[in-house]
Amino acid sequence: MSRRPFDDDRDDTTDFSSFFRELERMMDDMTGGDVRMDETGFGTDAHFTVYEEPDRLRVVGDLPGMGKDDIEIKCDGRRVTVVADTDRQSYEERIDLPAQVDEHSARATFNNGVLEVELARTDSSKSINLG
Incomplete structure (x- = not known):
């Protein structure tokens, strides 16, 4: 054949x-x-997932090929922004959160290419006292 x-x-x-x-x-x-x-x-192969818990939110993502010093994280209370830059690649992700959080409570860890950001939930509206 x-x-x-x-x-x-x-x-x-x-x-x-x-x-x-x-x-x-x-x-x-x-x-x-x-x-x-x-x-x-x-x-990039980055993927983020938001986990809801009664008192907090956890944002977990894979950032393969990135180092701790390559990553910048910002939060405005409703959205987490992750920017990662190396000599070989750039990445930016904006993650809308399902609940309002206290951005000042944020704690982040980065181990073996996995980023985890933990944020405390806050009330979405505040009472206003009339004076």
């Missing part, structure tokens, strides 16, 4: 960087921006 060579009409000189730029532009259009691709054209 003889095999015929695979016919491939693709041009071997295709510029994949333009393909990935267009893919990134389309992802930005679909998500409203903030999609970051690394130099391979694929996004």
Whole structure:
């Protein structure tokens, strides 16, 4: 049984960087921006999950290839923003929280590529005393 060579009409000189730029532009259009691709054209493998507990929220995420000094975390009481930059990749994630938290109560740990941020819940509305 003889095999015929695979016919491939693709041009071997295709510029994949333009393909990935267009893919990134389309992802930005679909998500409203903030999609970051690394130099391979694929996004980082970061994934975040929010765990709700009666008195606190825990935001847990994988940041493979990142070091503790590469990560910046911010919280405004309703959203946690994680920015991570290395020489090889950039990543930014905004995580909307299901409840309001006290951003001053935040504690974070980073072990073996896993980031965990713990935040105390707070009342979503405060009583206002009339004077």
